[in-house]
Amino acid sequence: MPPAININNQDDLPGDFAIWIFIFAEMLAFGVLFVAYAFSRAQDVELFNASQLTLSRISGAINTLVLITSSYFVVQGVAAIKRGLNKQCAHWLTGAFILGGVFVVIKMVEFHAKFAADITMSTNNFYMFYLSLTFFHFMHVLMGMVILAMIIMKAKRGGYSTQDYVGVETGASFWHMVDFLWIILFPLVYIIR
Amino acid sequence: MKYKSQAVAKLYFIAAIGLFLGQILFGLIMGLQYVVGDFLFPVIPFNVARMVHTNLLIVWLLFGFMGASYYLIPEESETELYSPKLAIITFWIFLVAGAVTVLGYLLVPYASLAKWTGNDLLNTMGREFLEQPLPTKVGIVIVALSWLFNIVMTVLKGRKTAISIVLSLGMLGLAVFFLFSFYNPVNLVKDKFYWWWVVHLWVEGVWELILGAMLAFVLIKVTGVDREVVEKWLYVIITMTLVTGIIGTGHHYFWIGAPAYWQWWGSVFSALEPIPFLMMTIFAFNMVNKRRREHPNKAAVLWALGTSVMAFLGAGLWGFLHTLAPINYYTHGTQLTAAHGHLAFFGAYALVVLTMISYAMPILRGRAANPERAQIMEMWSFWLMTISMFFIALFLTGAGIVQVWLQRMSPTPMSFMAVQDQISIFYWAREGAGLVFLIGLLLYIGSFFVKGESRAFE
Amino acid sequence: MANNKALFPTVIWLTLVALTIITFSLGESAMSGKGVMLTLLAITMIKSQLVANYFMALRKTKFLWRAIMFGYFIIVGSLIAMAYLMGLK
Numbered sequence A: 001m002p003p004a005i006n007i008n009n010q011d012d013l014p015g016d017f018a019i020w021i022f023i024f025a026e027m028l029a030f031g032v033l034f035v036a037y038a039f040s041r042a043q044d045v046e047l048f049n050a051s052q053l054t055l056s057r058i059s060g061a062i063n064t065l066v067l068i069t070s071s072y073f074v075v076q077g078v079a080a081i082k083r084g085l086n087k088q089c090a091h092w093l094t095g096a097f098i099l100g101g102v103f104v105v106i107k108m109v110e111f112h113a114k115f116a117a118d119i120t121m122s123t124n125n126f127y128m129f130y131l132s133l134t135f136f137h138f139m140h141v142l143m144g145m146v147i148l149a150m151i152i153m154k155a156k157r158g159g160y161s162t163q164d165y166v167g168v169e170t171g172a173s174f175w176h177m178v179d180f181l182w183i184i185l186f187p188l189v190y191i192i193r
Numbered sequence B: 001m002k003y004k005s006q007a008v009a010k011l012y013f014i015a016a017i018g019l020f021l022g023q024i025l026f027g028l029i030m031g032l033q034y035v036v037g038d039f040l041f042p043v044i045p046f047n048v049a050r051m052v053h054t055n056l057l058i059v060w061l062l063f064g065f066m067g068a069s070y071y072l073i074p075e076e077s078e079t080e081l082y083s084p085k086l087a088i089i090t091f092w093i094f095l096v097a098g099a100v101t102v103l104g105y106l107l108v109p110y111a112s113l114a115k116w117t118g119n120d121l122l123n124t125m126g127r128e129f130l131e132q133p134l135p136t137k138v139g140i141v142i143v144a145l146s147w148l149f150n151i152v153m154t155v156l157k158g159r160k161t162a163i164s165i166v167l168s169l170g171m172l173g174l175a176v177f178f179l180f181s182f183y184n185p186v187n188l189v190k191d192k193f194y195w196w197w198v199v200h201l202w203v204e205g206v207w208e209l210i211l212g213a214m215l216a217f218v219l220i221k222v223t224g225v226d227r228e229v230v231e232k233w234l235y236v237i238i239t240m241t242l243v244t245g246i247i248g249t250g251h252h253y254f255w256i257g258a259p260a261y262w263q264w265w266g267s268v269f270s271a272l273e274p275i276p277f278l279m280m281t282i283f284a285f286n287m288v289n290k291r292r293r294e295h296p297n298k299a300a301v302l303w304a305l306g307t308s309v310m311a312f313l314g315a316g317l318w319g320f321l322h323t324l325a326p327i328n329y330y331t332h333g334t335q336l337t338a339a340h341g342h343l344a345f346f347g348a349y350a351l352v353v354l355t356m357i358s359y360a361m362p363i364l365r366g367r368a369a370n371p372e373r374a375q376i377m378e379m380w381s382f383w384l385m386t387i388s389m390f391f392i393a394l395f396l397t398g399a400g401i402v403q404v405w406l407q408r409m410s411p412t413p414m415s416f417m418a419v420q421d422q423i424s425i426f427y428w429a430r431e432g433a434g435l436v437f438l439i440g441l442l443l444y445i446g447s448f449f450v451k452g453e454s455r456a457f458e
Numbered sequence C: 001m002a003n004n005k006a007l008f009p010t011v012i013w014l015t016l017v018a019l020t021i022i023t024f025s026l027g028e029s030a031m032s033g034k035g036v037m038l039t040l041l042a043i044t045m046i047k048s049q050l051v052a053n054y055f056m057a058l059r060k061t062k063f064l065w066r067a068i069m070f071g072y073f074i075i076v077g078s079l080i081a082m083a084y085l086m087g088l089k
Helices: A017-043 A045-052 A057-082 A086-116 A125-156 A166-191 B004-033 B046-077 B084-107 B110-116 B134-157 B162-182 B188-223 B227-252 B262-271 B274-289 B298-321 B325-331 B335-364 B372-409 B416-422 B424-447 C002-028 C034-055 C063-088
Strands: none
Touching (some): A017 A166, A017 C063, A057 A166, A057 C034, A125 A166, A125 B262, B004 B046, B004 B084, B004 B335, B046 B084, B046 B110, B046 B162, B046 B188, B188 B227, B188 B274, B227 B262, B274 B298, B298 B335, B298 B372, B325 B372, B335 B372, B372 B416, B372 B424, B416 B424
């Protein structure tokens, strides 16, 4: 197969530069929260360890696998569009979108269990961070799903080409960010003690 | 001027500048009262001077926003204003209501004013910035809705651009969030919530949309840079503004009885609030560097760049100084807040209105730009006002730091009034900078009357 | 060669899955302590870097962008490690 002509400068970040401003800002916000979590934990290790054990590690782990796999699908979607295959791209991204939905459902079950146990952000510092971080991340998954849906619809209409796929890369970059933030969040909040 | 109806903006701009002058005069009066407590007592007590100073600020900025949008929207929409007549009626209602309210503050004891204007019917008075009597508050809502209606109808019948959409959104938010001022719960914590939902969501939320739209408009006009580029930046900036600004409301919840998690949410998100301001600065300088034409109105370019820099310093940097909960624990409600308030209001909102006036006024008076000499005078006024305001902020910051130390951190803390004596030197210096500011403002007003060879339209 | 290239993301994906399972098992084994903690953190940062480099395709971009990402993981990772070591006392 002939190599696709890439009009994007390889030096540049994949996708629209505007999304990268967001990605860097999001990384900063999450980074501060991660570090704040770690230092607050150092103040009261016992409380954090005890509360941490009440979390469902299995659902956290499944969600990690779900997001990693969805990211993998997005990579395949971008590879497809670089060869001009709109339909295949839409299929891969739909797969990623569905996995996003799975993440959301699992997360809501988890939230429901915590709220049913009367746990709120005021319960203690650990739950404050747990609920804040996961909810904040949850909103990003929803946002990412909206972006994916818009790209899927455009791809189904054949809206991208080997010349013009910046839109796909833009959405993909955001989705990968959602993925790697969870990759850090999961061990930090669910596992390490 | 491309559209006849844009002319209504002129009225609004003149009123804005007049009220601006009034605001500064009252600022100087109370600045002096900080150090000479009985100055003008009992004619104008400190609390009344303060009320007039802050209320005039809000009203002149609103006049500026309204005038700017009546100028900007016809041009963006490429159509005449929906109803210039309504805009003129609204202007007079607002001006008269504003004048009567200020006279009420000055001539009638506040308690009597409250009694006469039906405050026991619906209790809304007595809160900082929202001191207006009930009829005035209702008037503000009517004026804001009439303004919004006029603008939205114009946008709907003409071209829709990112700038006009963002501006309309900002105005919608301005009108909606003001409604919180009609609810004044007895519970002090709730009261503060509703109060901040007006004050904070205005200045750290929807007003920034208005600011962004106005700045983007002027930059497109004076640089000739592609609209697509400017619009993308505008969208990125306002999204960041809204996300950080709305959740950042939490930085007002620190010590007022709200749940403790707000200390985290408020600190982290409000710490990000400078980012959209920084982006605005980068954006403005980028546009000017990539300019495709040399606009004859040099002064307008200076105001626009000044807005982006001073907004970042005043709102962004000075806000960040005391936004983190552990720091705010000491600095809450000290002169540091006053420093931030002055530099942010001036840098973001006063300057953006002056930018719009500087760009639009010559055109409204039938020329592309003012005569050279008038522009030079205008630029002088820019530097005088900007530098003196920066010094006001610096002196108040100094006062705030000493205040925090003597009153709150020192092993032998002093009482509030004793501390005020200790920092009077800063207040004197601030008053001096205030006088320079007044000279700058007078020079600015004078620049409108300079005659000379003016540049016609190309 | 073309085949290898197509397989590459799959290899990365499988590596990420494997590392996640290791993380989870370490968590379930209820082990704790300095060594486990640092191992888990190291795995986490390797995973994030894999996503950034190969999924986000930053590997091919200019040094500045890669440096920002890498620096981010290093700084966040070491600050977290520092806080945890403080917690151990």
